[in-house]
Amino acid sequence: MASITPISHCFWRGARNALPFLLVILPFGALFGVAATDAGLDLAEVMGFSILVLAGASQFTALQLMNDHAPAFMVIVTSLAVNLRMAMYSVSLAPHLGRAAPWHRVLIAYLMTDQSFGLSQQEYERAPAMSLPQKVAYFLGACLPTCLPWSLSTLAGALAGKAIPEGLALDFAVPVTFLAMIAPGLRSVPHLAAAAVSVIAALALSPLPTGTGLLLAALLAMWTGATVERLLERRNAA
Amino acid sequence: MTAADHYSGPMIWGIIVVLGIGTFLLRYSFIGLIGSRPLPAWALRYLRYTAVAVLPGLVAPLVLWPQAAEGSGADPARLLAAGATVAVGIATRNTLAAILGGFATLYLALWLI
Numbered sequence: 001m002a003s004i005t006p007i008s009h010c011f012w013r014g015a016r017n018a019l020p021f022l023l024v025i026l027p028f029g030a031l032f033g034v035a036a037t038d039a040g041l042d043l044a045e046v047m048g049f050s051i052l053v054l055a056g057a058s059q060f061t062a063l064q065l066m067n068d069h070a071p072a073f074m075v076i077v078t079s080l081a082v083n084l085r086m087a088m089y090s091v092s093l094a095p096h097l098g099r100a101a102p103w104h105r106v107l108i109a110y111l112m113t114d115q116s117f118g119l120s121q122q123e124y125e126r127a128p129a130m131s132l133p134q135k136v137a138y139f140l141g142a143c144l145p146t147c148l149p150w151s152l153s154t155l156a157g158a159l160a161g162k163a164i165p166e167g168l169a170l171d172f173a174v175p176v177t178f179l180a181m182i183a184p185g186l187r188s189v190p191h192l193a194a195a196a197v198s199v200i201a202a203l204a205l206s207p208l209p210t211g212t213g214l215l216l217a218a219l220l221a222m223w224t225g226a227t228v229e230r231l232l233e234r235r236n237a238a
Numbered sequence: 239m240t241a242a243d244h245y246s247g248p249m250i251w252g253i254i255v256v257l258g259i260g261t262f263l264l265r266y267s268f269i270g271l272i273g274s275r276p277l278p279a280w281a282l283r284y285l286r287y288t289a290v291a292v293l294p295g296l297v298a299p300l301v302l303w304p305q306a307a308e309g310s311g312a313d314p315a316r317l318l319a320a321g322a323t324v325a326v327g328i329a330t331r332n333t334l335a336a337i338l339g340g341f342a343t344l345y346l347a348l349w350l351i
Binding site (some may be wrong): 049053221 | 240242244256268269280282284285288301326335
């Protein structure tokens with residue numbers, strides 16, 4: 001049945017399924033625009049982040065480290081570490097999309113986000129009979145309400161940024177946004193352990209040069225998450 | 239001094255472009271290379287925890303020593319807001335609900351305290 005479903009149908013199905021993410025992406029993108037303008041970046045630089053990087057958490061990470069005056073190298077390495085999960089998404093999507101046309105794969109890679117990956121992965125598992133063009137169409141459809149509004153809302157935030165009164169306490173928008181991104185993922189013991197180690201180690205290592213403590217804390221936390229997961233698996237298997 | 243005063247224009251663009259290229263390469267890595275061997279299980283295990291390993295450590299100092307307090311230490315309204323954000327996020331598994339809960343608590347606490 002899947003083979004007679006038109007390609008455009010798959011595209012619009014992806015777009016429709018991704019629509020609820022607008023509720024997160026619009027305010028989140030606007031917050032980035034506001035925060036980046038507040039950090040002194042000009043409009044081209046703010047938009048450069050949202051168009052060239054297109055990854056919210058790492059953009060906020062870079063911004064925060066720049067506010068802390070970390071060396072450029074540390075800004076890049078730590079922000080890239082936040083995006084390491086994209087490599088995992090790429091691994092998961094490879095069996096489904098690895099044989100698409102080269103320029104399709106470039107486009108898919110550029111547009112890969114938590115949302116477009118998550119939705120597509122679910123859809124491919126739900127409907128394994130989908131053809132390659134249908135899978136590509138669904139993925140690109142899911143990008144429509146997630147990727148373009150990211151730039152537009154960043155632009156809106158950057159333009160409005162200067163007009164926002166101080167009483168709104170937007171200095172705290174970045175911490176709130178990060179916590180809101182982390183919290184829904186804190187459902188398993190290894191995730192909780194990794195998060196706890198990350199917090200404790202980052203605070204304990206904060207006297208180190210900016211960015212260094214965080215990077216060491218992150219490595220320690222990754223190791224903790226992976227180790228706890230392995231121990232739990234071993235215990236459940238036994 | 240804002241972040242932008244600390245870096246030259248070309249350096250800011252350097253950060254943006256290198257971060258953009260690096261992020262693209264991470265995304266492209268496996269779908270770009272067909273026939274590559276799958277990643278070993280231990281590597282996937284580590285990758286799974288990257289976001290939850292970096293972000294909490296990044297956010298902890300911002301919550302405990304917020305900029306608005308100007309070095310005077312923790313601010314009760316912001317601590318409450320941070321706690322509410324995490325609680326709502328865990329309870330609802332919804333990022334937007336957590337942001338709204340956090341800001342509602344922040345404004346309420348700033349108004350009350």
